[in-house]
Amino acid sequence: MLVDADLHIHSRYSKAVSKAMTIANLAENARFKGLGIVGTGDILNPKWEEELLRNAERVDEGTYERNGIRFLLTAEVEDSKRVHHVLIFPSISTVREMREELRKHSHDIDTEGRPHLNLPAAEIADLANELGVLIGPAHAFTPWTSLYKEYDSLKEAYGGAKIHFLELGLSADSEMADRISAHHPLTYLSNSDAHSPMPHRLGREFNRFEVKDATFEEIRKAILRRGGRRIVLNAGLDPRLGKYHLTACSRCYAKYSPEEARAFRWKCPKCGGRIKKGVHDRILELADTDERPKDRPPYLRLAPLAEIIAMVIGKGVETKAVRLIWERFLREFGSEIRVLVDVPLESLAEVHEEVAKAVWAYREGKLIVIPGGGGKYGEIKLPEEIRKASVEELESVEVSVPEEGKPRQRSITEFLKNAG
Numbered sequence: 001m002l003v004d005a006d007l008h009i010h011s012r013y014s015k016a017v018s019k020a021m022t023i024a025n026l027a028e029n030a031r032f033k034g035l036g037i038v039g040t041g042d043i044l045n046p047k048w049e050e051e052l053l054r055n056a057e058r059v060d061e062g063t064y065e066r067n068g069i070r071f072l073l074t075a076e077v078e079d080s081k082r083v084h085h086v087l088i089f090p091s092i093s094t095v096r097e098m099r100e101e102l103r104k105h106s107h108d109i110d111t112e113g114r115p116h117l118n119l120p121a122a123e124i125a126d127l128a129n130e131l132g133v134l135i136g137p138a139h140a141f142t143p144w145t146s147l148y149k150e151y152d153s154l155k156e157a158y159g160g161a162k163i164h165f166l167e168l169g170l171s172a173d174s175e176m177a178d179r180i181s182a183h184h185p186l187t188y189l190s191n192s193d194a195h196s197p198m199p200h201r202l203g204r205e206f207n208r209f210e211v212k213d214a215t216f217e218e219i220r221k222a223i224l225r226r227g228g229r230r231i232v233l234n235a236g237l238d239p240r241l242g243k244y245h246l247t248a249c250s251r252c253y254a255k256y257s258p259e260e261a262r263a264f265r266w267k268c269p270k271c272g273g274r275i276k277k278g279v280h281d282r283i284l285e286l287a288d289t290d291e292r293p294k295d296r297p298p299y300l301r302l303a304p305l306a307e308i309i310a311m312v313i314g315k316g317v318e319t320k321a322v323r324l325i326w327e328r329f330l331r332e333f334g335s336e337i338r339v340l341v342d343v344p345l346e347s348l349a350e351v352h353e354e355v356a357k358a359v360w361a362y363r364e365g366k367l368i369v370i371p372g373g374g375g376k377y378g379e380i381k382l383p384e385e386i387r388k389a390s391v392e393e394l395e396s397v398e399v400s401v402p403e404e405g406k407p408r409q410r411s412i413t414e415f416l417k418n419a420g
Helices: 023-033 046-055 092-103 121-131 154-158 216-224 258-263 279-286 305-313 320-333 336-342 345-351 353-363 384-388 391-396 412-419
Strands: 002-006 037-039 057-060 063-066 069-078 084-089 134-137 165-167 187-189 206-210 230-237 299-302 368-370 379-381
Touching: 023 037, 023 046, 023 063, 023 069, 046 063, 046 092, 069 092, 069 216, 084 092, 084 121, 084 216, 092 121, 121 134, 121 154, 187 216, 187 230, 206 216, 216 230, 299 336, 305 320, 305 336, 305 353, 305 379, 320 336, 320 345, 336 353, 345 353, 345 391, 353 384, 353 391
Parallel strands: 002 037, 037 069, 134 165, 165 187, 230 299
Antiparallel strands: 002 206, 057 063, 063 069, 069 084, 084 134, 206 230, 368 379
16 A cells, blocks of 8 residues: 655644644644654653543554544654754654653653753664664754754764664755765655644655555554565655755845855854855765665655645635635645646646646746745745736746756656656
8 A cells, every 4th residue: 555654743742833733633634635644743742642642542552543544653852962863663662661761861851842862863873773763863954953964974973873764854855865875775754844734734745655554563664675665755845945955044044155155154244144054055065976776766846735826826825715725626636746746737727727827837847946045935936927828828838947946847656657
C-alpha cells in the first residue's frame, strides 16, 4: 500500500504553536489533506502523551489511531548547541524510558513540547540507538537551529553514533541535499514542522511510503530500506518558498550574496539587522559532488492549494473565502495533490476558472516565484498575461519567466513509474 505521512509537527505545548493543535483537529485536517499518518510531535511532554492516549486508540506498540488517521510517536529535541533532532519512538514505554533518562539533563522536559537538553548530539543519538529510537537531524539546513548552522558534517555532529534519516526542511529538496556525498546512504524525510493544523501548514511537506500497513514497524523498515519497504516520493514546498532559502536580513528581509554579507560583517547596512545565511548558499559551501544516488526517490515540488487560491482572489490564506474554494476543489477531486498535479485544466476550470489558470501556470513553470530569505516565506505571483487570458487561450499565451523561477513539475503518476 501507499500511504502519505507527515512525521514532524508540534503540539500546543510548544512555544509559538496554535492552541488548535489537538489530536482531534489533527485527525480531521489530516483527512482533508489526504494524509494517512501523522507524527504526534512533542510526545516527550507528559501532558501531550495523556491527550494522545485519551483521544486515540492503540493499534500496536508504536501506532495509534483516530478517525482512520494513524499517529506515530514522534518528538523534536534541542541539544546543548541549540541543534534540533527528530525522534521516532517504537512504543509509549520507550517514550517514558527516554523521558526519564533525559530528565537528568533538561529543565523543561515536563513543561515544554520541544525540550532543551544539556547534551551534545552524539550522546542523544547514542541513547536513541540504545533504546531502538529512530533519530535524525531536523530541518538540517535552516540557519537558526539546524545541524549545518553549527557543524560542517554529520560526523562532526554525531561522531560515531548512527543516525537513520535526514530531514530536508522547507528550504531544501533532495537534489540540493545530495550535493553533499555523506548524505547519499541516508533516507530523506520531508515533513511540515507544522505549528498549526490548517491544511496549508499540516502536510505542506510529506513522504509517500510503500508499506504493508500504516504502523511504526512498517515505517521503520521503509526508513531503513528493509524488506522491500521504502519511500517512493518526497513532496514539499519549492525550496525557494522556504523562509531561509536565500541569504537575507532577518529584520527587513533585504537579500544579499554571501560575498556582500561577509563584507558587511553579517549586519544589514539598510536597517542594522542580522543577515542570516541562506540554505542555498550554505549547501554550496559544503557541496562536494554533482552525483546522486540511483535509488533516491523523486522530489515533487508543491505549493499549498490554499496559497494559490489566496493569491488569485487577493484574500488571506486562512480566510473563509479561501477555505470555501479549497473545500469545493477537494469535494470534487479528493486531494490537493490531484488538484495541483493531475486533474485536467478543463475540469479544474469547472470549479473555479481563475484558480484553474493559476494551477496550470504552476504546472507549466509560468508561475513567478519570489524566493524567501531571512525568515520570510517566498511568494508566488501569477503573470498578468495569464490572469487576463481565457482558459482556451492559455496554450498560446507567451510569458517571460526567469529560468530560476520555473518549477520542474511532473505528475505523481510519472514520478512513481520512474521510481518503480
